[in-house]
Amino acid sequence: MYDFKKRVYEVIEVSHVGDNSSRAYDVLMTTAIIVGLVPLTMKGNSIYTVIIDVFTSVLFLIDYIARVYTADYKMGYKHYRAYIAYIFTPLAIFDFLSIVPVIYVFLPVSSLIGLLRLFRVFRVLKLVRYSKTMVIIANVVRKVKKQLMAVLILITVYIFVSAMLVFQLEPDLFNNFFDALYWATISITTIGYGDISPVTPVGRLITMISALVGMAVIALPTGIITAAYMAEITKKKSKYEL
Incomplete structure (x- = not known):
């Protein structure tokens, strides 16, 4: 018996070799995604951006x-919880958010609606x-998310600690604590715009x-992701060789 739902799944999700329908769907959606980004390269709204938004959003x-x-x-x-669980997966959330911009076409323009674009x-x-x-990269990041989260927490703690220290040591340099956070973030990323520069020795x-610390901060997540990526590539190569 023909399973319509399974066929829909195969077309939109699984790209089998020789499945022309699935390949055509991938090309259609990729084209729609690229075309859907065109309005971001234009100032204001025009009939063309509205048409693009409506057409791509419908797709x-x-x-x-x-x-x-x-x-x-x-x-x-097979359970209703599968549908609920899927809705809250990262890709499903991104899919939903990509539809949101078309709302501004049908509602009065306001600053909030403008942000939806x-x-x-x-x-x-x-x-x-x-x-x-x-x-592959998304799967790798998912696998090492705990390690990356630990690095993120470490970075955040250091930024706050260094911001608090310099805020107390250089009270005349910073108007508020947010300025100190800005300085700490710029410093740890080794960008150093130079718009805020401490003057005391400490x-x-x-x-x-x-x-x-910023150099180590850049190296840590890069090393974690690179090691996991190489392990994933090696795993896939071994699978194909078998």
Whole structure:
């Protein structure tokens, strides 16, 4: 018996070799994603941006509904919880947010509605599922998320501690604590715009330490992701060799 839902899943989610329908769908959605980003390169709104937004958003809405409809195949179990679980997955959230910008077309313009247009940026993230390399990277990040979270917490703690120290040591340099946080963040990333520069010896010492810590901060997540990525590539090569 023909399983319509399974076929829909195969077309939108699984790209089998020789499946022309699935390949055509991938090309259609990739094109829609790229075209959907065009309004971000234009100032203001015009009839063309409205047409692009409506057309691409309709495609994204159909894609979103189809993916929710086949969520039980995606999640691997037949239960209503599969649909709920899928809706809250990162890619499903990005899919939903990519549809949001079209709302401004049908509602009076306001600053809040205007901000919705910025959600077009989330359409870039939809490209992840259509690139094998991006899928691998996404899987790698998912596997090492605990390590990356630990690094993020470490960085955040250091930024706050260094900001509090320099804020107390250089009270005349910073108008408020947010300025100190800004300085600490810029220093630890080794960008150093120079718009805020400590003048006391201790303040400059903290700046130098922040720059040195910044180099380690960049190396830590890079090393974690690179090691996990190479392990994933090696695993896939071994699988194909078998």
